[in-house]
Amino acid sequence: MNVPLLDIKEQNAALRPQIEAALGRVLDTNAFILGSEVAELECELAGYCGTKYAIGCASGSDALLLAMMALDVGPGDEVITTPYSFFATVSAVTRVGATPVFVDIDPLTYNLDVSQVEAKIGERTKAIQPVHLFGQCTDMAALNEVAKRHGVPVIEDAAQAIGADENGVRAGAMSEIGCFSFYPSKNLGGMGDGGFMTTSDDRIAEKLLALRVHGSKERYYHKWVGLNSRLDGFQGAILRVKLPHLDAWSDARRANALRYRQLFSDFGLTKEIGLPVEREACRHIYNQYVIRVPNFRDGLREYLSENGVGTDIYYPVPLHLQECFAFVGHSKGDFPESERAAAETLALPIYPELRADQQEYVVETIGRFYRREN
Numbered sequence: 001m002n003v004p005l006l007d008i009k010e011q012n013a014a015l016r017p018q019i020e021a022a023l024g025r026v027l028d029t030n031a032f033i034l035g036s037e038v039a040e041l042e043c044e045l046a047g048y049c050g051t052k053y054a055i056g057c058a059s060g061s062d063a064l065l066l067a068m069m070a071l072d073v074g075p076g077d078e079v080i081t082t083p084y085s086f087f088a089t090v091s092a093v094t095r096v097g098a099t100p101v102f103v104d105i106d107p108l109t110y111n112l113d114v115s116q117v118e119a120k121i122g123e124r125t126k127a128i129q130p131v132h133l134f135g136q137c138t139d140m141a142a143l144n145e146v147a148k149r150h151g152v153p154v155i156e157d158a159a160q161a162i163g164a165d166e167n168g169v170r171a172g173a174m175s176e177i178g179c180f181s182f183y184p185s186k187n188l189g190g191m192g193d194g195g196f197m198t199t200s201d202d203r204i205a206e207k208l209l210a211l212r213v214h215g216s217k218e219r220y221y222h223k224w225v226g227l228n229s230r231l232d233g234f235q236g237a238i239l240r241v242k243l244p245h246l247d248a249w250s251d252a253r254r255a256n257a258l259r260y261r262q263l264f265s266d267f268g269l270t271k272e273i274g275l276p277v278e279r280e281a282c283r284h285i286y287n288q289y290v291i292r293v294p295n296f297r298d299g300l301r302e303y304l305s306e307n308g309v310g311t312d313i314y315y316p317v318p319l320h321l322q323e324c325f326a327f328v329g330h331s332k333g334d335f336p337e338s339e340r341a342a343a344e345t346l347a348l349p350i351y352p353e354l355r356a357d358q359q360e361y362v363v364e365t366i367g368r369f370y371r372r373e374n
Helices: 009-014 016-029 037-050 060-070 086-094 140-150 203-210 233-266 297-306 323-328 334-345 356-373
Strands: 054-055 078-081 099-102 125-129 155-157 175-181 195-199 214-220 289-292 345-349
Touching: 016 037, 016 233, 037 054, 037 195, 037 233, 054 060, 054 203, 060 086, 060 155, 060 175, 060 195, 060 203, 086 099, 099 323, 125 140, 125 155, 140 289, 195 203, 203 214, 233 289, 233 356, 297 345, 297 356, 323 345, 334 345
Parallel strands: 078 099, 078 125, 155 175
Antiparallel strands: 054 195, 175 195, 289 345
């Protein structure tokens, strides 16, 4: 049986007539950059996330960079963040000339260990940037308490977490700025690059709107040095077709996660495999389904590939050990939980259209591997 890590063909095929009609609207208006489709999408996203504003941009990476710029993060400043995330989390910090200050992760959720944050806050701390990794929110209640006590703004890297929530408050609505990605593999994926930012602060929204258009509020008049980072009309139209289906897709991912848990139990694999942990009062939307494999991780991945099962490793090298961030001055052993996660985690297929028999095959194949090894 073939079980890819991700298959978006079925999802896009089901919506093709609506998507083609939406693309036709853009062709009719010639509003290829921003335009009415993007403006309508922004209103719908703000309503979905529970914020006053949602502001489209060219990518999730740009969303993080624009957030740094909007908060005037720059040379000499420090941003507290995690070393266990996608590259853009930290590249946004360094691209504005600031220095990342890393905090290790919680080994159960893989998110920032909030209990370690306060000790890292200093005079140069300009922002705290948690990552809602794999689709589950960081402990934002505890983090916001620390941040407010020290007067430090928070930027949520919610690229993998649209629709996730904590105590009923959605990702992107629990901080000064939330940053999201429309990369095609996301729960709400476009057909190309795209991203957006959320905020309920009028001043921040005004600046983000200008920064994405070269820092200009009025054409050819530039208040700030901004970026060319605009969401195009085609992506806006496509995402408007998809947004009403987002919760159903995320619920299907959650159902698949529950089925995996039962299957791993049925096949007697819960000692060999560490399953994802959901925090109480949180909605995990499973952008990735990541298991922990303390023994034979790479061998298991190779065996699954040989048997038609797609997997991936998020992320094989923690950011503090990346060559381009060597200037920060860290070495192996500085953040042991991040390093252990990099060595032990493996992502399995979790997309909404994944069938029960495919999941059974995945777990059965994992069981065969361990029977062989033992």
